[in-house]
Amino acid sequence: MTGLGAESSDLLHHLLLDRAIKVVIVVLALGILALGMTVIWRRAGRANKRLD
Known part of the structure; x- marks a missing residue:
């Protein structure tokens, strides 16, 4: 059962x-x-100021 828990933990980490x-x-x-x-x-804004 520890193998399944480790796989699940690795998947969660990934x-x-x-x-x-x-x-x-x-x-x-x-x-x-x-x-x-x-x-x-x-x-x-600079272009608009030049046109004014």
Whole structure:
């Protein structure tokens, strides 16, 4: 029975690690998206000021 418990523990560890990796990827992607939007927003703001 210890083999079955160890397999279940390994599977749980693998699933939690997989979930953590996916969360980190999503957070990094959102950070890069926010940075890109900020840069575009600032450059668009400068272009609007030049037209005035």
